[in-house]
Amino acid sequence: MRTYVIGDIHGGLKALIQVLNKLEVKDDDTLIFMGDYVDGWSEAAQVVQFLIELSQKINCVFIKGNHDVWCENWLDSGDVNPTWYIHGGKETMESYTGFSAEEKKEHLEFFKNLKLYYLDDKNRLFLHAGFTSMHGVTKEVFEETLYFDRTLWEMALAIDKNINKDSVLFPKRLQHYHEIYIGHTPTTNFNSFEPMNAANIWNVDTGVAFSGKLTGMNIDTKIYLQSDIIRDLYPDEKGRNKD
Template identity: 40%
Template sequence: METYVIGDIHGAFRALQQVLERSPFRPGLDRLIQLGDVADGWPETPQCVELLLSVPNSIWLQGNHDWWAAEWLLHRLPRTTLDQFWYKQGGKATFNAYMLQPAEVGKRHFHDFFGKQLPYFEDESGNLYVHASYDPMLPITEQAPEDLIWSRTLWREHLAAVGYEECFIGHTSTWLENEIPCQRANVWNLDQGAGFQGRLSMMNVRTKEFVQSDVVQELYPGIKGR
């Protein structure tokens, strides 16, 4: 079994299809870990969720955008009472996409997907997977949940993931500086700006071989992402 990791998707279903097709990933044999932020930005979050649900042996981490989307799916607040910051940060696309779906789809996605996303994952090789960051001076079990989906300290301060072989994160996009998966200390960043005008990345954890989608903006001509 190989383990593959995918960065922030942000509703880019076409990009997700591309990396799964371009990768040697073997559904049912290999493990897939998605680092969070499946939602918000491009217009196909429900389709992304459906595809990820269909992949056996997959693990999904919660991103900050997923937390926002889950809160809306749970409470179904009217647009006038939505968190306007979420709405402006890509939530509008998620809101519109689910409004085009039967209500049962949103309920099922909350129950089967968003409600089952993990705050972090540790594999048998001593690697850590987390959406955003964590404090390497504290055990992972003692971390503030909001830091795991919001903090950027680990990447921006070039910190090592103490106690782990390697750490895999998303959240802090690198696409303006580095268009491919990149490493600082023993931390790998898999967010190459798929939510903006970058690409979606998918990498083999052991070999570090990776594939990427086309520039996501080119997959959605005439549509603005985040």
């Protein structure tokens, strides 16, 4: 059995299908999705529908991202967060054209059931963004931190590579887990189209919201496969501007 982690999708259904085909996913594989299924490209609602149907055939773990929270709130109440609207919400709302009230209700349940984090049997942690508690993710005070925080990744990038994980100088919040997998902060911010590793953290958001690629990575071997550049898959769309 293989376990793959899939980076932020942001409405790029074509990229998702391309990656899953390249991975040659089998029925006994596990797919861990890192959140932000919507907001960016034109097929947000279609991505959610695809994932719902995929989870009926294969074991999937779905993490909740900040964009998913915004979309969930809109589906639930009809309220449009202005920040969400200008950061992909408009495209997501448009993608729901033609979806029935019953289908929207099913999607709302999908969003409500997303996990804030997932810890596997090998002490590998998966969450969308980060956490700040030195006692670990279960002691995080504010739920929003789990899908908005960027300080965890910033800290990992700043750690002296000569400091061993067992050293008293190694950050305590990283010592709780064998590995940590995140999305949220695109690696394209650091001029990389590939997953990045810092300390014991793997960042698999390779910028598909903007002009990067979607990544699927085997968490045991660290071998990864990617979609084409997203703008090549949606040549008639502008996508999101970098923010």
